[in-house]
Each structure stands twice: as structure tokens, then as C-alpha cells.
Amino acid sequence: MLQKIETLLQEAKSISFSSPEEVESYRIRLLGKKGILGDLFEQFKQVPTEEKRAAGQSLNTLKQAVSETIENARAKFETQNTDVKEFDDLFRPTGFEQGHRHPIWQVRDEIIDIFSRIGFIVAEGPEIEDDWHNFSALNFPPDHPARDMQDTFFVEGDIALRTHTSSVQIRTMEKQKPPIRAIFPGRVYRNEAISARAHCFFHQVEGLYIDKNVSFADLRQTLLYFAKEMFGSETKIRLRPSYFPFTEPSAEMDIECSLCGGKGCPFCKHTGWVEILGCGMVDPAVLENCNIDSTIYSGFAFGMGVERQANLKYGVKDLRLFSENDRRFLSQF
Numbered sequence: 416m417l418q419k420i421e422t423l424l425q426e427a428k429s430i431s432f433s434s435p436e437e438v439e440s441y442r443i444r445l446l447g448k449k450g451i452l453g454d455l456f457e458q459f460k461q462v463p464t465e466e467k468r469a470a471g472q473s474l475n476t477l478k479q480a481v482s483e484t485i486e487n488a489r490a491k492f493e494t495q496n497t498d499v500k501e502f503d504d505l506f507r508p509t510g511f512e513q514g515h516r517h518p519i520w521q522v523r524d525e526i527i528d529i530f531s532r533i534g535f536i537v538a539e540g541p542e543i544e545d546d547w548h549n550f551s552a553l554n555f556p557p558d559h560p561a562r563d564m565q566d567t568f569f570v571e572g573d574i575a576l577r578t579h580t581s582s583v584q585i586r587t588m589e590k591q592k593p594p595i596r597a598i599f600p601g602r603v604y605r606n607e608a609i610s611a612r613a614h615c616f617f618h619q620v621e622g623l624y625i626d627k628n629v630s631f632a633d634l635r636q637t638l639l640y641f642a643k644e645m646f647g648s649e650t651k652i653r654l655r656p657s658y659f660p661f662t663e664p665s666a667e668m669d670i671e672c673s674l675c676g677g678k679g680c681p682f683c684k685h686t687g688w689v690e691i692l693g694c695g696m697v698d699p700a701v702l703e704n705c706n707i708d709s710t711i712y713s714g715f716a717f718g719m720g721v722e723r724q725a726n727l728k729y730g731v732k733d734l735r736l737f738s739e740n741d742r743r744f745l746s747q748f
């Protein structure tokens with residue numbers, strides 16, 4: 416018996432394994448229910464008393480050596496395993512969060528998409544603008560309140576941060592002869608106290624269509640198409656008479672309140688309608704300012720706030736959320 420224990424002890428010290436399965440079968444062979452060690456402990460009962468002490472000690476030594484061999488081998492395979500998981504491909508992207516476009520940019524792209532489908536091209540203009548493009552050419556009288564320091568951020572002299580993207584209308588008409596069918600997305604600035612409903616900068620998309628025989632009916636159908644694409648095919652619109660210096664006649668367009676379905680609720684101030692944009696037929700004086708013959712050409716223009724569309728689409732009540740870069744807000748879009 417002592418001889419057998421000695422052989423097994425040598426084996427436990429020198430054995431090596433090439434897989435976890437080999438370790439497991441070694442364990443079963445030695446320590447399993449019907450394993451060799453069990454047998455040896457059985458035989459131990461028959462060992463004569465004088466030999467019991469020596470036999471018992473070597474049995475225990477063997478048991479311990481076998482257990483250690485198994486444990487070490489298991490530990491080795493476990494670390495090898497995790498090594499493989501972590502380092503098999505060092506360039507594999509793991510745990511990166513994917514970013515996405517800002518909600519304002521998503522809505523802006525959606526607006527652009529809708530108008531591109533009916534032939535509008537996209538153009539842009541500068542954010543720092545002179546008086547001519549931002550006001551004078553657009554027919555703003557010299558004493559118009561928008562020209563006041565209170566409403567406009569002046570940079571130097573009559574140079575200011577543009578207060579609307581209507582300035583890009585003028586730049587486009589100065590450069591290009593009709594027909595013109597374009598939209599102008601961009602950021603605009605107003606000298607306003609920041610609150611849930613107003614901000615000192617926001618985004619607009621301006622639209623312009625100039626050709627022969629363009630009528631108010633064309634304006635209405637174009638904007639009806641936009642409203643249905645943007646807010647759903649059942650969307651109803653209404654045009655209310657309004658005033659802008661650069662359009663005549665001018666209107667504001669409402670859509671039926673999507674929250675209450677037109678019944679009236681706090682969101683639509685119990686009118687059943689919410690305003691989404693300003694529009695009108697381009698004033699002949701504006702065409703003439705850009706050297707376009709107003710006896711031959713006519714056209715319509717419209718301008719909308721991107722934040723406003725996003726508010727209506729997603730029910731965001733506080734404008735400030737769009738510029739605070741709080742990821743808890745942004746990650747919802």
C-alpha cells in the first residue's frame with residue numbers, strides 16, 4: 416500500500432494537463448466516489464495497528480498533494496480563459512457608447528429631407544450679417560423695433576448677428592436668377608432673456624420659391640405637404656392673416672393641436688391650434704431690391720423655428736434643454 420501511495424504521490428507532483436477536461440478526469444479517478452483514494456482509505460482500515468500511523472500520514476499527504484495539483488491546474492486554465500477573452504482581438508471595440516445627432520439636428524435634417532423631395536435645394540449664409548441683408552433689403556422700416564439694441568446683438572456699426580435666416584433669401588436672390596426653389600437652415604440670435612420659452616440663439620429653416628405665376632395656392636399646398644410629412648398624414652392646417660415687412664400678404668400657419676386633437680388643452684391655450692411658422696408672398700419691393708423684375712416674377716417665402724417643430728414633435732416644454740448638453744436628455748432621441 417505504501418508503495419502505491421508513493422507512486423501516486425510522484426504522479427501528483429509531475430502530472431501535467433492539456434485541458435480542463437483532463438483535470439476533471441484526473442479528479443474523478445483520484446477523488447471521485449469510486450476513486451483510488453476512497454479505495455485506499457478503505458484498505459487503511461485493514462492496516463495493522465503498528466503501521467497505521469505511517470500509512471495514515473502518507474495517505475493524508477497524498478490527498479493534499481492531489482487536491483493542490485487539481486486546484487493549481489484549474490486556476491491555470493481559468494486565467495488562460497480570461498486571457499483569451501480579453502486579448503484575442505485588441506482592436507475589437509468594446510464598451511464604447513455610440514453617439515448620435517443632436518435632436519435639433521435630427522429635426523433640421525428631417526425638414527431638409529421633406530423639402531428636398533419636392534425640389535428645394537439647400538443653401539446657407541453667414542451668421543454675422545450686415546443691416547442690408549438682415550433688415551433693409553427685407554423691407555424693414557428704419558424705426559422697426561427689431562433693429563433696436565434690445566432685440567439684436569450688434570457686433571460693430573450696423574453689423575449684427577443675424578436675427579433670422581430670411582437674410583439668406585436676399586443673398587440667394589442677389590446671386591441667382593429665378594426660378595429659385597431653396598431652403599436655408601441656420602442658427603439665429605436674438606437679444607432675449609433666456610427662459611423656458613425664449614433663448615438668445617435658436618435655429619430656423621427659411622424657404623423661398625420664386626418663379627413666374629407662383630400663387631398663394633402654391634404656398635398653401637407646399638406647406639400642407641410639409642405639415643403632413645412632418646406631423647402625420649391626418650394633420651390639418653390653417654393660415655391666419657399676419658404681418659411681416661417682407662411678405663404681402665403674410666400669414667402664420669397653425670396645425671391642429673396634436674395633444675388634444677383640436678379639442679383645446681393647456682398646450683394649445685385652449686384654441687385647438689398651435690402655430691408652427693410664418694409665411695407669405697414675397698413683397699414686390701423685396702424682389703426689386705434684389706434686381707428681380709416683380710412684374711414678371713412672384714414667389715412665396717416661409718420661415719420656421721426648428722426648436723418649435725421639435726417641441727411639437729417630442730413635447731419638450733423647456734427650450735433650454737436643447738442647449739444644455741445634458742446626456743440624460745439627449746440620449747432619449
Ligand code: DAH
Nearest residue numbers: 579662693694695716717718
Ligand atoms: N423671419 C421670420 C421670423 O424670424 C419668419 C418668417 C416669416 C420668414 C414669414 C418668412 C416669412 O420667410 O415669409 O420670425
